[in-house]
Amino acid sequence: MSAAQLNPHVSAMRCIRCDARHPVADYYEGCPDCLSTGFPASLAFDYHLSATFDPLRPEQWLAYPGRPFLGEGRTPLIGLTRLAEEVGVRSLSAKYEGTNPTGSHKDRMSALLVQRASDVGAVTVAAASSGNAGVSLAAYAARAGLKCVVVTTPKMSANWRRAVEMHGAELLATATAEERWQLVARKARAGEWYPATNYLTPPVGSNPFGVDGYRAIAFELFGQSRGDRPTDILVPTSRGDVLWGVAQGWHDLRKAGLISELPRVHAVEPFPRIKRVLKGADFRDTFPGGSALVSLGGTTVAFQALAALKLTGGSAVAVDEQDVLQDQSALARAGLYLELSSASALTGLRTLARQGIISPAAHVVLVATSHGYKEEARYEPLPVTSLK
Numbered sequence: 082m083s084a085a086q087l088n089p090h091v092s093a094m095r096c097i098r099c100d101a102r103h104p105v106a107d108y109y110e111g112c113p114d115c116l117s118t119g120f121p122a123s124l125a126f127d128y129h130l131s132a133t134f135d136p137l138r139p140e141q142w143l144a145y146p147g148r149p150f151l152g153e154g155r156t157p158l159i160g161l162t163r164l165a166e167e168v169g170v171r172s173l174s175a176k177y178e179g180t181n182p183t184g185s186h187k188d189r190m191s192a193l194l195v196q197r198a199s200d201v202g203a204v205t206v207a208a209a210s211s212g213n214a215g216v217s218l219a220a221y222a223a224r225a226g227l228k229c230v231v232v233t234t235p236k237m238s239a240n241w242r243r244a245v246e247m248h249g250a251e252l253l254a255t256a257t258a259e260e261r262w263q264l265v266a267r268k269a270r271a272g273e274w275y276p277a278t279n280y281l282t283p284p285v286g287s288n289p290f291g292v293d294g295y296r297a298i299a300f301e302l303f304g305q306s307r308g309d310r311p312t313d314i315l316v317p318t319s320r321g322d323v324l325w326g327v328a329q330g331w332h333d334l335r336k337a338g339l340i341s342e343l344p345r346v347h348a349v350e351p352f353p354r355i356k357r358v359l360k361g362a363d364f365r366d367t368f369p370g371g372s373a374l375v376s377l378g379g380t381t382v383a384f385q386a387l388a389a390l391k392l393t394g395g396s397a398v399a400v401d402e403q404d405v406l407q408d409q410s411a412l413a414r415a416g417l418y419l420e421l422s423s424a425s426a427l428t429g430l431r432t433l434a435r436q437g438i439i440s441p442a443a444h445v446v447l448v449a450t451s452h453g454y455k456e457e458a459r460y461e462p463l464p465v466t467s468l469k
């Protein structure tokens with residue numbers, strides 16, 4: 082792999098909560114000032130968006146610019162005309178992240194993460210993940226020639242486990258999901274692992290070098306939608322990495338004078354977390370709940386999710402698992418077989434449209450974070466069709 086070079090258009094890092102500027106470095110635990118006052122918040126990059134800013138070359142405007150590593154990014158925008166009519170919005174499309182090399186949006190993050198890790202001489206990258214993030218990091222670490230550790234729980238799904246093992250990453254299981262973070266924290270603080278994901282409770286966002294990659298979703302949408310910009314974007318959300326990245330990307334486009342208004346970016350969650358914070362709860366609380374939407378699990382809220390909603394005027398919507406199962410089927414019958422967690426974007430749209438928060442004139446984009454082939458189903462053998 083050729084030596085990775087930090088984007089020359091990056092001038093500094095900035096706290097998304099207190100706005101303090103910090104030199105470009107690795108802040109695994111977010112803004113030091115905010116952390117010391119008990120309000121963990123992540124940092125983002127400050128770009129000089131000069132006249133040379135060209136969102137049609139999205140790879141050039143990421144923390145580590147350059148060519149895709151394994152073909153990530155530049156995902157298709159797929160029109161869903163029949164579903165638009167059914168839901169009652171002017172237009173509806175899916176930004177289909179399932180076409181990324183390991184089948185999810187996480188590849189955008191992993192591509193940047195391994196370049197940063199290589200640039201600072203890290204030997205081992207690590208993620209606390211029982212799904213898409215772990216598989217993706219394992220693939221990109223293999224590509225970059227780095228060691229990779231994925232910290233999961235004993236019940237990791239067989240399909241995801243198989244992929245991580247095939248990529249040669251080390252799998253470690255802790256007794257609980259929370260203990261995954263404790264192990265990564267210990268190793269990261271000891272300088273042994275370069276962490277891709279959050280390990281704090283309450284959490285910050287994932288590694289800022291990785292999260293930066295999600296800005297490209299906004300740049301690509303800008304290029305793909307031309308005269309008909311989205312008014313509302315729905316993002317399946319746990320701690321808000323994609324939500325924040327997409328909001329920040331549109332913010333960059335406005336800063337560069339390419340658009341005047343931001344689309345609203347909405348968070349779809351499996352049970353109320355962000356929604357409760359918007360109603361007054363402390364974002365540092367825990368919000369217990371369970372769901373079959375495994376990629377959106379967790380009981381915490383990261384500040385970046387709130388910042389994204391505030392920046393764009395978006396809302397949070399909690400969805401019912403049974404409704405999401407129906408929408409997974411509806412999307413599959415429109416040609417898009419998505420992971421259950423990803424299908425929640427359509428369910429969230431239906432709710433917001435019913436509530437009048439998304440209007441019939443809206444041009445809506447669902448961020449379809451991941452394809453469905455990783456899901457396990459158990460079947461009896463098919464009955465044999467007789468040829469007689």
Ligand SMILES: [Zn+2]
Nearest residue numbers: 096099112115
């Ligand atoms: Zn701060």
